[in-house]
Amino acid sequence: MNLAVQLPGLTLKNPVMPASGCFGFGKEYSEFYDLNTLGAIIVKAATGEARYGNPTPRVAETSSGMLNAIGLQNPGVEKIITDELPFLRPFDTPVIANVAGSTVEEYVHVATTLNKSQDIAALELNISCPNVKEGGVQFGTNPELAKEVTYKVKEASNFPVYVKLSPNVSNITTMAKAVVDVGADGLSMINTLTGMQINLKKRAPIIANKTGGLSGPAIKPIAIRMIYEVRQALDVPIIGMGGITTAEDVVEFLLAGANAVAVGTANFQNPYACPEIIEQLPQVLSEYGFSSVADAIGKGHVHE
Amino acid sequence: MNLAVQLPGLTLKNPVMPASGCFGFGKEYSEFYDLNTLGAIIVKAATGEARYGNPTPRVAETSSGMLNAIGLQNPGVEKIITDELPFLRPFDTPVIANVAGSTVEEYVHVATTLNKSQDIAALELNISCPNVKEGGVQFGTNPELAKEVTYKVKEASNFPVYVKLSPNVSNITTMAKAVVDVGADGLSMINTLTGMQINLKKRAPIIANKTGGLSGPAIKPIAIRMIYEVRQALDVPIIGMGGITTAEDVVEFLLAGANAVAVGTANFQNPYACPEIIEQLPQVLSEYGFSSVADAIGKGHVHE
C-alpha cells in the first residue's frame, strides 16, 4: 500500500508525524523506536531567546483530554539549531521546525535564524501565541495579525511555511483564507482549545497559568469539523491533528481533507503511538476500500 | 445545608436544573422521578412556528461527548404554551423557556407570545442559532447581532432574560459584555461547540446535517474557562453548563463563578442524573469545606 504523501517541501513516506510539543526534539522517543519509521517530525516550538516557560503544575487531566500550559519552554532558536536539531540529521525523516514568538519581529527573527539550519525541511508557524505588543490578543484569532506575521515570515524564510491555526475562533475559514492569501504554503490544524480545570481542594485552577490548552480525543470532533470546512473552501495542503490515537482516526482526518496528520497527546499515553498507527494504517485503509493514502484524502466530503 | 439560590426571577431550592433540549418538556423524566426535586427546568427551544428539525441521524457519539443536530424541532411557541407547559404547572419548580429563531423578528415574536404563559419564570435566549437574514452567521458569534437580539427581546418580554452564549468565539467576555450592556439579566453558558464525525464506511459525516454541537464531559474544561473569564470581568448571574455529570462537577462550576448549573447530556446517560447530583451536593460541598451553595460561588478565583 502506498502511504507516501508529497507536500510543499516535504516528501513523506507516510502521513504520520508527531505533533509539536509532544515529542521534544526526538531524543527521548528515539530510545523507544527507530525514528526512521515516522513520516516527519515536528519539533518543539522555538523562540528568539531561551524561555523558562510557565510555573508548575503545567498539565492536568480532563475527560478524554488534557490541559497544558508549558509556556513555550525552549532553549532558544540558536541553541535548537546547534544543540538539538543535529541529532535528527541521521534519520531519513524530514523535520519541521515550530516557530513561535510574542511579536512579529520575534517570529521573523526565529524564521530568519532557522534559514541556516541544514536539518529542517519546513516551518510550522505557531500563531496561537499571544501578541505582547497587541496586549495579549492571539495572532491566531485575529485575521489581520495572522496575515501580517505569515506574510513577514514567508518573506524571511527559505522554507515552506505551514501556518498552525488556533481553533479558538468563530470562523476557521476566514483565518485559513487570511494566511493562504499572503502565501502560506500549507496549514496545520488544530492547535489546542483554551480550557481550565479547578482543583476543589485548593479552590484554584490546577494549572499554575490558570488556563491551558485542551488536547486529546475530546477535541477530535472540532478538529475534523474545522479541517472539513477549510478543505471545502480552499485547495491547500493541510496537516491535520487533534486527538488522533488510532489508524482509524488518521483515516477520518484524511477523509475530512487532511493531507497528512500529526499525533500529539497520544504519545504520552502510548510512546509507541506513532509507529503503531503507521503499522496499522495500510490494513485500515484497505478495510475501508482505499488503495493508498492519497486515495482517501478529502473523500469524506458529500457533494449535494 | 442551604442549597438555595436567588437569581433574577428565579427562586431556586437548589442550583441544579436540566439543560434545554435534554429534557423535552419534562413529561418523560417525570416517569422516572418527582420533578419537584429539581432547582428549575429549562425546556426545549421554542420557535415562532413548528419546526420539523434536521434529517436523521441527528446524534453521534464522541470521546466523552456527543454531537447533536436536532435542528430545533418543536411544535411552535403557541402549542408549547397551550399543550406542553401546563404539564409542569403542578410542580413547585420554576420553568425557563428557551427562545430561538432565525431572525430578530422571530425571537421577538416568540418572546412576546411567551408573555401570556403563566407557567414560566424566565427566558433563556438561545443565540446560537444561525441568522438566516445575515446569511447564516450565528447571532451568538457576532457581538452586534447578539446585542440587537438581546435588546429587542428584553424590550418585548415581561420575564427576566438569560442569554445563552455560544462557545464558538475567540473572546467570550466580549460577547458577555455585549449582551449585559443592553440589559441581559443573566447569562447561560455554554452552548455546544461545533463539531463533526465522519463515518469511515459511508465516507460521509455521520450526522445528516454534517456538523453538530459537541456536548458532554469533553467540553467541560472549555465551559469552566469561559465562566471563569466572564466572572472575572462581570458581576452578572450565570447559569453554568457543559459536561456536568457529578456533584463534584457542580462545585467546580460554582467555584468558576456559576450561580446555578444545568445538566444536559448526562441525562441521557443516566435519567436520574439531576436528582442524584442534587442528593449528593450537600455532602460534596461540605467535604470541600463549603457551608452552602452561595458560599462556593466564585471561590475558585485566585486574586494576585
Added chain:
Amino acid sequence: MITKKRLEIISHLQIAEATFEVTVKSDFAAELKPGQFVHILVPGHMLRRPISIANVDREQKTFTMIFKIFGEGTKKLSECRSGDYLDIILPCGSHYPIEELELEHALLVGGGIGVPPLYYLGQQLKEKGVKVTSVLGFQGKSHVFYEEKFQQLGDTYIATNDGTYGKKGFVTDIIKELDQPMDYYFSCGPTPMLQAVTTLLANEKGYISLEERMGCGVGTCYACVVPLKNDPTKNKKICKDGPVFYANEVLLG
C-alpha cells in the same frame, strides 16, 4: 413504568458469527412486551445502546437479548460475562399491539439483528393460538441463529445474501413464493429490507420496527425521528412512539 436498573447477566453465549445471546435477571421481565427494547449503558461510552427484547421467561424473571458486534459498544457487551451487571433503562418504546388484533395467521419477516424481537413476538402469537410463518434473512450461513426455535413456532424459511444457507437472496424472494394467507405481517430489519417488504406487501396489514441513532432513548431529545407518510412535515420518535409502527404510518429511508 420505565426505570433504570442494574441487572445481573445470568447467561452469555455466542450463538452465531459475532452474535451473542445475553440473558439477565429482572423483576420487570413479565411486563416486557414484544417489540420493546432496552437501553444499555456501556461503560466508558456517552450514549446508551438500544437492544430489542428477544425473549422473556416470566417464571425465571429473566429476559434475553441477542445482538451482533457492530462497533465498539456491542464489542464491549460481547466481552461481558455471567455475573456481570448491566445498567439498563427498561422497558422502552412501543410494542406489537397483538392484544388488539384479530389474528389467525401471522407472517414474521426478520433480517439480521431484526430477527430477535420477532422471536418473542412469535412466542406470544403462538401462545394466543395464532399460526406463525417466519421468513428470516441473514448475511450467510455462519450468521444464522435461532432457526430451530422459530421452527417450533411454525414454518420457517431462511434466505442468505450469499446463498450459503437456505435460499440465496432476500426475504422478499421467499415471501413472493409463499402462498399463504395472512392477517398481518410483522417485520424488523435494516431499512432497505423494510422498504422492500412494505412495498411487496403494500396490500397487507402489517407492523414494522425501526432503528435510528438515539440520544436519550426515552423521548426527550428528538434524535430518533421518522417522518409520517401522510404528512412528512411531521415526525414521530422511534424510541417513544416506536420502534413499532403501523406499516403505512411512516416514511422509510
Added chain:
Amino acid sequence: MITKKRLEIISHLQIAEATFEVTVKSDFAAELKPGQFVHILVPGHMLRRPISIANVDREQKTFTMIFKIFGEGTKKLSECRSGDYLDIILPCGSHYPIEELELEHALLVGGGIGVPPLYYLGQQLKEKGVKVTSVLGFQGKSHVFYEEKFQQLGDTYIATNDGTYGKKGFVTDIIKELDQPMDYYFSCGPTPMLQAVTTLLANEKGYISLEERMGCGVGTCYACVVPLKNDPTKNKKICKDGPVFYANEVLLG
C-alpha cells in the same frame, strides 16, 4: 533501556489505610534502580500515573510498588487484582547514585507516599554494608506501613502528624534529636517536608526525590520542571533529570 510493557500483577495487597502494595512480574526488574519510577496507564485515563519502585526481587524477576489512593487513577489501581495486567513505562528517571558515593552511614527520611522508594534504597545500602537509619512520617497510625521492614535495615523512627503512633509531629522533630553521624541523607516526600528537611540538614550532603504532575513521563513535554537553585531562570525535568536531585541543586516550592 526505557520501554513499555504489559506486566502481570502477581500480588495485590492493602497494607495500610488506603495504601496498597502491588507486585508485578518483569524481566527488567533487575535493572531497576532505587529512586526510579514507573509510569502506569490507568484504563480510561489520558495521562499515566507515576509510581516509585519500592522493592525489587531480582531472582523472582518482580518489582513492587506502594501507592495510596489519592484520586481516580490510584483508586482504579487499587481495584486491580492478581492476574490483571498493567501497561507500564519503565524504568523512568534518575536514581539515588549510591554506586558513586563514599558511604558509611545513611539517613533515610520519608513522608507518606515518599516512603516506598526509600525502602528499595535502604535494601541496596544495607547490601553494600552501609549503616541505615530511617525516619518515617505518616498522617496517623492507620497509615503506617513497612515499619518492620525498615527496622530490618536499621534503626527506624516513626512520626505521625496526629500523634497516634510514634512521635507526634514531623520527621524533622525526630531528626533534630538524632545524635548520629551521617555521610548522606536521602529524602522523599511532600514538598513542605522536603523543604523542612533540606533546611534542617543544610550542612549535610543529601539527595531528594521530587514529585510533579507529569505528561509524558519521559522528558519530551516539559510538564514536570523544577527551577535550579543557582539559576532559577533554568529548570530541570523531574521525569528525566530527576526525580532524584542533589539536595542543593533545585529550588523547592
